[in-house]
Amino acid sequence: MQALKEAQKTVVSNAPSAIFPANLDVEYVISFRYANGGQPAQTGDSSTPEEQLEKLLHTLDLAGLRTVVRDGGDGTLLIFTRIRSEKKLLGEIYRSRVRDWLHGIRPAAPEKETQQSIEKEPLTDGERLRLVYSLITLPNSEGGAGITPKQGEWNLVQSIFALHDHDFNKKWLKDWSTKWLIGPEDLKVIRDRFGEKIAFYFAFIQWYFIALTVPAAIGLFAYLFLPAYSSFFAICNCLWSVLFVEYWKRQEIDLAVQWGVRHCSTVQRKRAEFQFDAEATDPVTGEKIRYFPAYRRLMRQLIQVPFALVAATCLAAIIAGVFSIEIFLVEVYNGPLKMILKFLPTVLLSVFIPIVSTILTNFATRLTEFENYENQDSYEAALTQKIFILNFITGYFPLFLTAFVYVPFGEILVPYLDVLNVTVQHFGHDEKYTTSDTGFQINPSRLKAQMIYFVVTAQVVGFVLETILPQVKRTVFKKAKEFDSRRKGIDTQTVLDPPEEKKFLERVRHESELEVYDVTVDLREMCMQVSIFKRWEV
Structure with missing residues (x-):
């Protein structure tokens, strides 16, 4: 990792990079599969895995990324990447902010002197990771490397992922566990670290949590004092549903303006695929x-x-x-x-x-x-x-x-x-x-029992399927692979890691086995929950 550490010395000094020293200055990791069950992996064309790997490293280099390769175990390689130099990073920052200004996202053009622009508006970890990810995935015509995992000429590329900052995660969870509500500063921390999509999700969850207190209070009153299938309860739910959606639209616009992403959908990035x-x-x-x-x-x-x-x-x-x-x-x-x-x-x-x-x-x-x-x-x-x-x-x-x-x-x-x-x-x-x-x-009472299932029981089942089951699956599949490898006489041990990298590489190998998180999945789940509540509670 010494090459990546040397690159860190040329990074913009005013850009916050707390996430990167914790990860030995690695910005993204690319998982590359070169073998399956002891046999060379199939590339989908006449090339060999070695040739595709060489082409991958060369393409990343042309896109302005520095790379270091380590063994990932189980027939995979881990390609650690970061942006090559300060000049390249400054250029990407300036182009990104000018593009946002031309599309009406930013109210004013950025300073021509990029260093001054960064001093006025510091580069966040989330923005930096977004820029580097764009360099990896955007097509060549857009200035990127055009890497498409598991597709086309890059079918041996398994995934592209950023590393966790476990110290930050522990501090974040400890801090939030002592609060009933999160404030604007908490959302800003999430936005700066993970990006606007994740921050919007947490903002919506908080508003949803607060808004549910209204139908909960009305429901308790209806349960105690009103007859079953009360018209008053139905009308109140309808009014709450309208107010809930309309207020969130206003809050969504306010956050978009505050975070500088209003009308960001006008910036259309081409897909490498x-x-x-x-x-x-x-x-x-x-x-x-x-x-x-x-x-x-x-x-x-x-x-x-x-x-x-x-x-x-x-x-x-x-x-x-x-x-x-x-x-x-x-x-x-x-x-x-x-x-x-x-x-x-x-x-x-x-x-x-x-x-x-x-x-x-x-x-x-x-x-x-x-x-x-x-x-x-x-x-x-x-x-x-x-x-x-x-x-x-x-x-x-x-x-x-x-x-x-x-x-x-x-x-x-x-x-x-x-x-x-x-x-x-x-x-x-x-x-x-x-x-x-x-x-x-x-x-x-059957319809009421089903509503209770979807609102309460189904959420518990979903928690088990989303949180506990993946961990069980990873453990079972890992044991099954080890058993199958021993049966076939395949050595699953990785090469000896340098002592100063051993703990870090073990963590990266573990994170490479995790499923890719998609925030839209959680948003769809919340939308279905809200819609079921709005339509069927009446």
Whole structure:
């Protein structure tokens, strides 16, 4: 890492870099796979892993990045990167801020003397990481290296990630654990360290937490003093929903202006994965313009229609089937093991829905890539629309079945489920093993019970799936790989690390195994939670 440490001496002195000394001055790490199971990895063309690695290092060097390579274990290499020099960093800062000014994001043009500009507006860790990430991922025509993990000529690049600052994380968690609310300074710390997207997420979560106290108070009052299905409670919820959204819009604009990212969506960065059909020259600027015909993208987008139908059919069939089993076991069946069998629908949903949703999400991602969007914002918007369709079905369909099928038509449809009674009687002819003779009756509290599940129980299940399950999976898969390697006689031990780097490299190898965090996933989860509360609480 000595080369990266030497590069640190040439970095802008006024730019805060608390995150980098803790990580031996590394800004980003690129995970590169050169072998699978002891055999050379397949590059997808006639080149070898060694040639792709050499090309990768050369491309990063041309983009203005300094690199150091270390063994990552399990057939991977870790490529540590940082910006090469002060001159390169100053140039990127100036270009970025001028671009923002031209698009109306910044109120005034930055100082021509970049050093003076940095003294007036210091470079944050978040901005610096964004600039370096742009150098790695932007296409060559935009001045970047055009690295696209697991795609095209860079199919052996597994991931690109920044390292954690564990000292900062511990201090941050300790500080926030003693507060009920976070203030503007706390949000500024998050914004400066992790960027605006993460800061906006925390700002929204805090506003959501505060705003929920209003319907909670109204709900408690309605529970104690008002009858069930109160019109007053419904009207109050509707008014709260409107005020909640409108106030957040105002707060969102205020934060965007305060953080200098108002209208930032006007800055469109091209995707390195974009495949153009032809090039043309702009008659005004003389710039080379690469384009993809709109009608061809439209034809590809039409594939969304059968995808939506197939996704809806698959998820709806699973949910409806489990819903029928649940109705039968809970409200029709009166045989043995009923107290245990009534949990079967929950187990089935917990097993099958995540699996099918993951398959459909992966297909939606590939479909969005096939649509070949030029800009990252357009790509993310198209992918979000597809995933929202899946979330809408999994989140709303069970409630829809209860509210619009079970309640109005349950007495007609549910008795047909008693056909399963034939199977029950085959194993026991005693009356206690058959369905109840009292006849089926609609359960009016079923919708309320489902709402409680989605608002409370489902959040606990989600916490387990998002927090605990990934750790269990990593541990199990790691043990399985070690067992398989020992069985095949493959040495999984890494090369001897330099003593001064050993602890650091062990931490990096562990972080390279973590899943990529996408803040939009958490935002979608919050949106679904708010929408379920707004629509079905009424």
